Amino acid sequence: MPSEVTVFLPDGSTRSVPAGTTIADLAAQIGRRLAAAAVAAELDGVLVDLSEVLVDDARVRIITSDTDEGRDVLRHSTAHVLAQAVLRLWPGARYAIGPAIADGFYYDFDLPHGARFSDDDLARIESEMHAVIDESQPFVREEHTIAEGLEIFADQPYKREIIEGVAEAAVRIDDELAAEAGGNPGAVSTYRNGPGFIDLCRGPHVASTARLGHFKLTRVAGAYWRGDERRPQLQRVYGTAWESDKAVEAYLHRLAEAERRDHRRLGAELDLFSFPPELGSGLAVFHPKGGLVRKVMEDYSRSRHEQSGYQFVNTPHITKSGLFETSGHLQWFAEGMFPPMELDEGHQYYLKPMNCPFHILIYKSRQRSYRELPLRLFEFGTVYRYEKSGVIHGLTRVRGVTMDDAHIFCTRDQMATELQSLLGFVLDLLRDFGLDDFYLELSTMPEEKAVGTASEWEEATEALRQAALAMELELVLDPGGGAFYGPKISVQVRDAIGRTWQMSTIQVDFQMPQRFEMEYVGQDNARHQPIMIHRALFGSVERFFAVLLEHYAGALPTWLAAVQVRILPVRDDHTFYAQRVRSLLAAAGVRAEADDAGEPLGARIRRAKLEKLPYVLVVGDSDLAAGTVGVNARGSDEPERGVSTDLFVEKLRLEAAPPVGRGFGTAGTGAP
RNA sequence: GCCGGUGUGGCGCAGAUGGAAGCGCAGGCGACUUGUAAUCGUCAGGUCGUGGGUUCGAGUCCCACCACCGGCUCCA
Structure with a gap:
């Protein structure tokens, strides 16, 4: 040696x-x-x-410790300290898993006698954790055989289950669980902290608990063992941990920033929408300003669709049950639907959870020729889904939701080009709304809920994959994430503070055409079955609205803002001039309003700033004399005095209008 | 649906141990006529989420339901 x-x-x-x-x-x-x-x-x-x-x-x-990998180690080690603290405070508790996650860690427990954590317990646990840290306990790694592992954790059923999973050594082991246990089939590793605590773990860990301490427990929650709602629910404690107290502070500051952008908060502050409890959970009403923003979004979407060869349709909100029997929704999607109404001597009517069967009926209203394909039917269709009570969240998860929904009926040969131009159209539209950081996700056949043959799924999935690859964007796989009738591509958008949102979805469907026995007459004079593409660009109008609000922190770009310009007269005798500027702007298509001088200017400026208006104009003596306005642009600290009214109106004429649509002509291929 | 938490005038909040419902902002009215982030005064506004229960007495304690918040599962 x-x-x-x-x-x-x-x-x-x-x-x-x-x-x-x-x-x-x-x-x-x-x-x-x-x-x-x-x-x-x-x-x-x-x-x-x-x-x-x-x-x-x-x-x-x-x-x-100041790198992502290092923080993972700190967090994972802190999770062990958390487990030790909980075991001290709740003797007899079972501990399950406790990984590092983005920005923090958690640990799941099964407390004795079915006890639950409450918020008040966090402080107690934290102080016990500090006690553990002060004891400077070393983290000592040990390797064991499976049998030894089972012996060590004889009274820890969750640990034993993990070890047994390792023992099976099947390739299909849950990664997270395998990581907990040490990774190597046939062997497990543990980390011991002093005499009192040992945990199954791959590591690595810091050398001593003394190395830890910059952490904070954040919340308690219930969480199902192995993420399966059929299994027992455990008690989870979440925390965050960093390399320094300063980093903890910075993290908390980031949370505050997300809080500031929360669309639910902005919706109330800016008087855009609300959720009257009288309506029931997950049902929103849009107030005039929110309604106006929504109208601008929808109008713009309609015009883009019109240019891209879509035709507009309208369909009712309820239907007899037969339609959803044919479509398969009652078989596959019933738990997501509101229960039926019984009408007309035993007929059952359902609120629609999706628009597709209705558009199919429009297709089937007469015989179709290949010359009509691709046929693109568009509707802002409001659908109702019975979301579980615990999942409803602001405008992003509601029970009444409006899809910018279209169904494209085309031949198999047309599918590839149609998908490709469609993806281009989607990305183009999102960019017009100021969202330009995307990646694509390809969701494949679900394991349990799926109809159709493997080869159909394969063909559809491959067509989507090719379209996605052509966009030259990052593509990630979502195995088993497709709908019951077909695979999908979804466009994931990163917002201004780096969060990702699922927006647009595009789904290929061979099933509905079969189920509804759709057909067209081909050039060969024979009958063929079309294929169907389901697609929503905003995803849901409500969610898209929410994402825009959060992305812009409420400061919507001028073309989307409900009020684009407010004009403030300095004194009452400037009101006439303010009104004149207002009508000049209105004539240029600008949404402008003028207030009166009932309050000090400072107070009116402040109010306008809090409303996040794009422009606030102040007009006084010198402006009357010179035909100018004082311009306060949102985001700039200094007002600009003496700007020519005519120049300002011309500037706003452009800025207040919807984007012309960069990429027109490339997106709307195949327009009839 | 499951776990934990919250629910007081439009909004944000006070209201130890049960003992006559308060503040700020917003709103109405009046005065002030103001050049860049809160003018002054005054008035009005609450069956304390809903329904039961305990008690001489409940915003405060108990139960159920509703809604919301944070998670889990699910998902546009």
Whole structure:
């Protein structure tokens, strides 16, 4: 055995150290600051503890606490401390899993006698965690056989279940669970903190609990074991942990920023919409300003659809049950539907959860020729879905929802080009609304709920995949995420603060045409079955509205703003001039209003700023004399005095109008 | 649907241990006529989410339901 080993560092340098040197020793040799910040390391591509002994020729990368990887280690280690604290406070508790997640960690428990955590428990647990940290307990890694593991966790059924899962060593092990247990089939690893606590874990962990401390428990929640609602519900504690108190503060600040953008809050503050409890959960009303914004969105969408070869249809909100029997909704989607109304001597009527069967009936209202295809039918169709009470959330998850829904009926040959131009159209429209950071998600056949043959699914999935690839955007797979009747592509949008939202969906469907026995007469004079593409660009108008509000933090771009310009006269005797400017703007298609001078100017300015209006004009003596306005543009601190009224009106004529639609002509291929 | 929390005038909040419902903003009215983020005064507004119960007495305690918030499951 050599007395020295040589290791390679990430910067390409090498270092020789005495045999038996640990990574922690190496970090200390390299520098005091590195040693202080180190939490774990990567040794020949494997994440390991700092206590790992270096071997000759190893490639070593030290992971510090101020990196994403380092924070994961801190969070995972903090989760162990959380578990230990809970076991001290609730003797006999069972502990399940406790991974690091984005910005934090959680741990799931099964408390004795069915006890539940309440918010008040968080402070108690936190202080017990600090006690654990103050004890400077080392994290000690141990390797065990499956049998030993089962012995160690003899009275911990959740741990045993994880170990048994590892033992089965099937390829289909849940990644998260495998990670908990150590990863290697046939063996498990544990980490021990002092005599009182041991947990099944792959690691790596910090060397000692003393290394932790910048954390905060955030909430308690119920969570199903292994994410399965048929299994027991466990008690989950969420927390956040960082490398410093300053980083914790920054995180809390980010949460506050998201809170500031919350569309539910903005909807109330800006008088856009509300959810009257009298209506029931998940049913929104749009107030005049919200209604106006929505009208602008919808009008713009209609004009783009018109240019892209869509035809407009309208269909009712309820139907007899037969339609949904034919479509398969009652078989596959019944739990998402409101219960039926019994009318007319035993006929059952349902509120519609989807528009597609109605559009199919329009297609079937007469015989169709191949010359009519692709036939594109569009509707802002309001549908009703019986969402479970716990999932309703502002405008993003409601029970009455308006889809910008269209169904395209085309031949198999037309499918590929249609999908491609459609995706281009979608992205174009989203960009017009200022959303331009996307990726695509391809959802494939669900394991349980699906109709149709494997080859049909394969063909449809492949057509979608090709269309997606042509967009040259990031494409991620969502296995099993398709609807019961077909696979889908969804456009995921990243907003101004980096959150992602599912927006548009495009689904290929061979099933409905079969179920409804749809057909067209081909050039060969024979009957053929069309295929059907379901697509919604906004997804739902309500959700799209919410996403725009959050993306812009309520400060909608001028063309979407309900009030685009407000004109404030300095004194009463400037009111006439303010009204004249207002009518000039109105004549230019600008939504402008003028108030009166009943309050001090400062108060009126303040109110207008809080309403996030794009422009606030102030007009006084000098403006009357010179034909000018004082312009306060949203977002600029300094007003601009003496701007020519005519120039301002011309500027707003352009800015207040909807975007002309960059990419017109490329998107609307195939218009009749 | 499940777990935890919340529910006081339009909005934001006070109202230890049960003992006569308050504040700020918003709103009405009056005065002020104001050049860039809150003028002054005055008035009005609440069956304390709903329904039961305990009590001499309930905004305060108990039960059920409704709605909302944070999660889980689900999802546009």
